Amino acid sequence: MLPLYNQMITQYSAQHKTRLLQVARKALQNYLENKTRTKFVEESAEMLCKRAVFVTLRKKDSGELRGCIGQTEARCSLIEAVARTAVSSAVDDSRFPAVTLHELPNLLIEINVLTPMYAITAENVVVGKHGLLLIKGCSRGLFLPEVAVSQGWDRLTLLDELCRKAELPKGSWRDADAELLAFESEAWEEK
Numbered sequence: 001m002l003p004l005y006n007q008m009i010t011q012y013s014a015q016h017k018t019r020l021l022q023v024a025r026k027a028l029q030n031y032l033e034n035k036t037r038t039k040f041v042e043e044s045a046e047m048l049c050k051r052a053v054f055v056t057l058r059k060k061d062s063g064e065l066r067g068c069i070g071q072t073e074a075r076c077s078l079i080e081a082v083a084r085t086a087v088s089s090a091v092d093d094s095r096f097p098a099v100t101l102h103e104l105p106n107l108l109i110e111i112n113v114l115t116p117m118y119a120i121t122a123e124n125v126v127v128g129k130h131g132l133l134l135i136k137g138c139s140r141g142l143f144l145p146e147v148a149v150s151q152g153w154d155r156l157t158l159l160d161e162l163c164r165k166a167e168l169p170k171g172s173w174r175d176a177d178a179e180l181l182a183f184e185s186e187a188w189e190e191k
């Protein structure tokens with residue numbers, strides 16, 4: 001039998017959400033100041049559960065993306081995953097130059113905690129509910145659930161944009177050798 005977290009999204013308390021945002025910011029600040037990773041001590045069972053997470057960084061003034069990185073598989077505790085991924089979003093996203101300490105006060109942090117991936121058919125994709133990962137050969141493309149909503153995409157547009165992100169031709173999601181995986185997530189951000 002699968003653990004309970006594999007079957008549903010955990011609803012995190014406001015206290016846990018605030019704590020994780022603080023962890024992300026402190027991890028970023030410490031890394032940008034000292035180039036060292038912060039080790040966080042936590043006793044809460046929810047924070048120690050292994051989770052896959054994404055951390056997104058946006059500019060406060062424009063909402064412009066500044067970095068977004070995550071994992072699709074749970075490899076470490078939630079608190080450790082958030083701390084590591086926050087730093088990776090700032091310094092390892094190849095689409096952007098590394099975030100500087102000077103920029104940090106002007107960035108907003110968003111956290112997504114993912115359910116495990118599962119196979120899905122294109123017909124069963126629900127825009128706004130499902131995040132998607134498309135795998136075909138060596139190509140991969142992923143969108144978090146809120147991306148399609150923020151862009152105003154319908155299901156077919158989402159699937160075609162996922163192909164584009166994976167650097168595949170439009171409609172490649174229909175190919176027999178294309179693997180479509182879905183996940184759900186709980187997301188929150190700094191106010």
